[in-house]
Amino acid sequence: MKISIQGLNKIYKNGNRALRDINLEIENGMFGLLGPNGAGKSSLMRILVTLMKPTTGSIRVNDLDLQKHRKDVRGFLGYLPQDFAFFSKLKTWEFLDYAANLAGLRRRVERKVAIEDMLENVGLYEVRDRMANKLSGGMKRRLGIAQALIGDPKIVVVDEPTTGLDPDERIRFRNLLSKMSQRDIIIILSTHIVGDISSTCSSMALLNQGEVVYHGPPDQIIKEAEGNVWQINATNAEFESIKEKFHVISTIPDNDGWEVQVVADKIDGFSGKPITPNLEHGYVYFMEYKVDQLKSLTL
Amino acid sequence: MLSMLNIKTVARYEIKTLLRSWFLRIFSLLTIAILVFFDLMVITDVGPNPPWMFRAISASIPYFNLLIFNLVQAVIIVFLASDFLKRDKKLDTTDVIYIRSMSNADYVFGKTFGILTVFSLLNIAILLIALIFNFIQTDTPVVWEAYLLYPLIISLPTLIFITGLSFFIMVILRNQAITFILLLGYIASTLFFLTNKYNHIFDYMAFKLPLMYSDFVGFGNMKELLIQRGIYFFSGLAFIFLTILLLKRLPQSRIMTRVSLALVIVFTTISIYAAVNYLSINFTASALKAQMIELNNELRNEAILNITDYDLEIEHEGDQISGFAKMRFINRNEHPVNRLIFSLNPSLIVDECSLDGRPISFERKAHTIQADAATAIEAGQMGEISIKYHGAIDDESCYLDVDEETLESNNTLALMNIDKRHGFIQEDYVLLTPEILWYPIAGVTYSPENPTFQNKQFSNYRLTVKTDPNLQVITQGEMVENKNGQVMFSEKVLLPQISLTIGKYEKKSIVVDSVQINLFYLSGHDFFTPYLNELQDTLASMLGEIKQDYERDLNLDYYYKSFSVVETPIQFYSYSRRFASYQEVVQPQVVFIPEKCASLMNADFKGSFNREKSRVEKSNQAISDKEIQSRILKRFITGTFTTGFSGRRFNINRGSQTEMARTLSKPSIYKAFPNYYSFIYYVKSGEWSVLNQAFESYLLSENQSMMSLIQRRIGGLSGDEHANQLLKESSFEQILKEEKDKVAMEEVIKIKGNYLFALIQNKIGIEAFDNFLSEILIAHKFKGLEISVFNESLKERFGFDLEPYLENWLKSTEIPGFRISDIKAYEIRDGENTRYQVLFTITNEEDVDGLATVSFRTMSSRGGFGGGGMPSLDLEKILHIGAKQKKEVGIVLDAEPRLMAVNTLVSQNVPSALSHFFSKIDVNEKMSPFDGERDEMIIDKKMDDIEIVVDNEDKGFQLIQPDNESLLKKWLKIDNTEEDQKYVGIRFTRPPSNWRATAQPEFYGKYVLSAYITKEGTGDKQAIWNTEIPGAGMYEIHYYVGKLPVRGRGRSGGGGNRGGSGPGASRGDQPNDPNTGSYQLTVFHDDGVDEITLDIAKAEEGWNLLGNFYLSQGPAKVSLSNETDGKFVIADAVKWVKVND
Structure with a gap:
C-alpha cells in the first residue's frame, strides 16, 4: 500500500487555514502523525478517510485518486475518530457487526468468526452483549479500534487513540497496532502523545500550524536533539531561574532541591550533564528550536 | 449503484435502534392502549352506549383505528426522522459508518426502509387489533379489502411524505429543534386550517379526506383519492431523493447522484402534475357551476313547455347510462314557444333531439339543451319531444343553490369523513335523483335571481330500465313488466319527479x-x-x-x-x-x-x-x-x-351549544312529509315563490313554542330568536337572497310563514282557516295552486285580502316588540261549570303591528314528558297587537292550565316564546268570564322623572375588559362560530373569560331578556351603567338579580317545597346552585363613592336595593367588578328611583 499526498491545502469556510501545502509519502507500516493541538492532524485525517474534501491538492492511494475513487478507497479503510463515545442504541457486538457488514464481510458465518476473533483480540468478548454506550472509556476505545480493524482494512487511520486510556490499556493498544502493522497495511496514527509514536512507528511526520515540519523516521528527530538535553540538579532558587530560561521537560524533587531535565543548546551558569534524548526530547527540541529556525529561513 | 446488501444492513440497524427508542415505545404503546380502550368502548358491547356507526359500517373499524394512529405516527415520525440526522451529527460514531464503502443512496434508503419497516409493523399491529375487535363483534362482518386499502391510502403516503420532508428539512436546517417546530407547525396548520381548502389538497395525513368505505360502492371516489395521495407519495419520494443529494457526506457514486437528481425531477413533476390535476377537478366543477348559474339566470324567464307524460328508457352499462326520453307536452303559456329549453346533467351527451318525430337542431351548453322548434308551438298545442342521450354523470354539478363553504364542509361522523356524493353510476350500483338531472326536465334549474323559485311540474311517468338482470331496480310506480333484464314501471298518480336506484x-x-x-x-x-x-x-x-x-x-x-x-x-x-x-x-x-x-x-x-x-x-x-x-x-x-x-x-x-339549540328544532330530513305535501301540492307564484315553502313550514311546525322553551335551556338563541335577530337587520326578501346559512334561512321562512298564517287566522279564525286551507289544497293537488287563486278564494269566502299584506311581509325591515305582564289565572264559576280564567297584559311599544299566539298545556292536554315526543300545546288564540298598543287579554279554559306559552312569532323578543307555569290557581267565584281583548292606554308616565333603568342592552351600558385573547387563538380563529353570535349559550360550570351576552328568561330586559356574564377575576373587568340624572335629589339605587335555575331541578311550583327552611337556608346552599358568591358594586354619588357587596345567594329575585344616595343633575353611574368569591358575575340592569328632592 502506498499513499502519496501532494500539495494538499485545506481552508475552511471561516477562512481558517488548516493545512498548508502538505506533501507526504506513506508506505506500509505504522505512520505517526505528531503535532500540537490544532496543528491540522484531524483535518488531514478526515481528508484521508473521505469525510472531507481538500481545498486543493491530491491524495493518491495505490495510484487511485482519492476524490475520484472514493468507493474503492472506502473499501479498504478503517477509521477510529478522535471522539468515539456516543453510540446509537446498539450492543457491543452489534456495532461491530454493523461495521463488519459495511466493511464487506457479507457472509454471516465469516462475519461471526471475524467478530469473535476481534472481540477476543481487543478484550471485549466478555462484554459483547453490553450496550456500547455502557462501556467504560477504555472499552469504548477498544471497540473503536476493533471496528476500525474489522474486515481487514488496508489503511487504518486512528486519531488520538490513546487519550484517556490507562497505561496498561495504552500498552495493550500499542501492541495491537504493532501486531497489525506487520501485515501489508498502512496504519496512520495521529497523536500529540509522543510515547505512542516512539514505541511503534517506523516513519512519522511532525505537523505544526498546518505544515509538515518534519517527515522521516522518529530516530532522526532524536538524533537532532543529541547534546541538547540536560539533567540539572538545582536548588529551589536555581529552579525558578531555570524555569524562566529553559524549556523544562521534567522535574523530580530530590533531597537538596530538584532534578530537572531541560532542552537547551547549552546551560551556561548551571551545572548539569547531557543525557541521551528520547522522542519526547526530540519533539520538544524540534518544536522549540528547529521550527523557529525553519520559519526564519522561509521568511 | 445501489447495493441491496448495504441498504439491508443500514435498515436492519435502523430498525434495531428505533425499536429500542423509548420515545417510540411509549408513544406507540400509549396509542395502542388508547385505541384498544376506545375499540372496547365503541365497537364491543362493553361501553355504556356505543355509537351505532362503528358497527353499522364495518370498514369504520379499521378506518377509525388507522386514522387516529396515523395522526400519532405523523408526529412521532417527524421526531424520529429528524432525529436520525441529528444523531448522525452528534454521534461521532457516525463517521466510522460514513467512511464505509456505500453510496449516499444506500444509506438514505437504508434509513428510510428502517423507519418504514418499523411503522409498517406498527400499522399492521393496529390493524390486527382492529381485526380482533371486528371478529369479536360478530354481527359486523370483516371487510377485508378495507384492511388492505386503508393502510395503502392513509399510512403509506403519509409515512413516505413526512419521512422525506423531515429528512429534507433536517438536512437543510441541520437543527432538530427548528425542524421539529417547523414540521409540527405544518402538521397543525394542515390539520386546523388547510385541510378543507381546495378539496383537502393540503391534507397529507388524510385526516379529513373522505375515506369512508361503503359496502355498496367502496370509496366511490377512488380516482380522486389516488390523485390526492399520489401528490404526497411522490413528493415524499422526491424529498427522499433530494436528501440523498443534500446529505452531508461525500458521494461515492456519480451515477447514483445523477439518477437521484433525475428522480427528484421526475417525482416532483409527478407530484405537481397530480396536484394540478386534483385542483383542476375542483376548479372545473366550480367553473361549470358558474356557467350553469349564468345560463339559469339568462334563461329563467324563457317560456317552458308543460310535460304531461314522460316515457323514459334507460339502459345501464358499466359506469354509463344511455337514455331515450319521450315527453308529451302541452304549451300552457299564453303565447307561442319557439325555443325549447331543457336541462340534463352536463356530462351526459345528447345524441338526438326530435319534435313530433322530426329531428330538430339543438345547442348543448353546460346542462341546457336549447332546441329550435322550427315552427312555433302555439299556445295550447300538444306534441311530443324526444331526446336521446348517453354518458356518465357528473355529481359535482349538483346543488347550485348551495354556497362553496357548505359544499366544502366535511361530513364527519366520529372523526371519520364521509364523501358527499349526489349520485352513482357504477357497474353494480346506480342511484339517480332529480337533482342530478338524469332525465331531461323542461326549463332551467336554480337561479340566484329568484332563489326560492322551484320549477315544479306534475307528469305521468313510465320508465323502462335495462340492466344486469341480477340487480334490483327501484323507482316510483308499479312494475308492469320484467323480462330479459328489462323492467318497466308505470305510475298512474301524477308525480313531480322520479328517482332510479339499481343495486x-x-x-x-x-x-x-x-x-x-x-x-x-x-x-x-x-x-x-x-x-x-x-x-x-x-x-x-x-x-x-x-x-x-x-x-x-x-x-x-x-x-x-x-x-x-x-x-x-x-x-x-x-x-x-x-x-x-x-x-x-x-x-x-x-x-x-x-x-x-x-x-x-x-x-x-x-x-x-x-x-x-x-x-x-x-x-x-x-x-x-x-x-x-x-x-x-x-x-x-x-x-x-x-x-x-x-x-x-x-x-x-x-357542535357549539348555540348551533345545537338551533339544529335541535330541525326535523329529521327523512320525514315522510314531502310525500304528503310537497310532491302533491304546490303553491305557484312567480313573485312570492317563497310562499310555497311558507305553506310547507306552516304545516310542518309542531309544538314550536314548546320546542323553543326547551332550546332555551340548552343554548343561546333558539332558531326563532336567531331568525328574529336577522329580521331586525334585514328584510325577509334580502335574507332570502343573501343569507348563506341555510339553517338560518329556513328558520326565517318558518317564522315568517307562521306569521303570515297567524295573520290570516287572526282575521278569519283558526279553525276556519285550517279547514279552508285543506279544502283548497286538495282541490289543487297535482297541479299547483296559484297564489292569486288562493287569495281570490280567501276574499270570496271571508272577505279578507292577503295581497296588501304580502308586500310588507316580504320587504318590511321593522319588527314589533312585546311586553307581557300581569299574568293571572283564576278558577271561576260559569253557570254550572268550573272554568279557568287567564288574564294578562300585552304591550307593543314599537311602530309596527305584531302578532302573538297563545297556547296552553292543561291538565287534559295530550302527551306529556313521559310519553313519546313533546307534550302538545293547544293553540287558543292569536292576538293582533297594533303599533303602540296595549291590550288586556282574557282567555277562558275548560281545563286547569299548567303552562301558558305566548309565542311572539316575528318580534324583537328574546326569548321569543314566553312560558308561564301556573303553580297555584286561586278560586274567584265572583269573577265573570272574560274571553276577549280590551284595549288599554299606554300610560306615558314620564318615567324618566322618577325611575330610570339602564339595562345591558341600553346605550348607557358599557363593558371594560382588557384584550386578553391570545394571539395564537386569534390567529387560529378557534371557536369563531361562537364569537360571531351575540348571544351565546353559557355553561355556568365553565363561564367565559370575557364578558359575553347570554339570554335567559330570568334576566331583565325590555324585549331582550339578556345579561353579560364573565368568570370571576381580579377586578380587571367591569360593567358600567351610565345615566343622566334629570333633577337633583335623593335616589334609591337598585340592582337586578335574575336567579338562574338550579340544575337538575324543575322550576315549576317553586317556593312551596322549601317552606320549612330556616333563615340561613337559601338557594345558595343547594348543590349545583349557580346563584352563589357576592358581587362588588360601586355606586358613584355626590358624597363620593360607595363600595357595596351584594350576596347573590341571599339577594331577592328581581330588583335589590343597594341604598339611598343623593345625586345632582347630570351623569351618574354604577359599576360591577368581576371580583367575586363565586364562579362568575352577571351584569344585567340598574335602576335609579327618585324618592325626594
Missing part, C-alpha cells in the same frame, strides 16, 4: 292500510330482523297506527300505493334547499336512508334491545321481549320518518 338489493314488504311498504336493503345488510323477529304479526297494525297518527297530525292523506325505504351508500348526501323544505333523500314514494342507518338515531336495534331489556329487568317490570322490540322499532320509525328531530345535523355543524 343488489333485497326486499321486505308489508301492506299497511292498503299501502305497500317496502324496505330495500343491500344483500347481507339485514341487521334488524333478529332484533325485531317477534313483531311479524303486529307489525302491520303498529305501522298503521304510526301512519294514522301522523296523518291526523298533518290533516293530509297519502295518495300513493307504495312507500319504499331504500338503503343507500353512506356517501349519499343531500343539502337543504333554498327553494324547497325537503331534501333529495326524500322522493315521491321513496325515502333514501343511509347505509345500515349508520347516522340515524335509534337504529342500533341490538343495543337498544339489550339496554331496554336490562332496564326492564332491573326494575322488575313484566314487559315482554315483543313489547321491547315494538318500542324500539316505534321509536326508530317515528324518530326518522314522522315526528322526530334530526340527529344527523349535530355532526355536520361544529
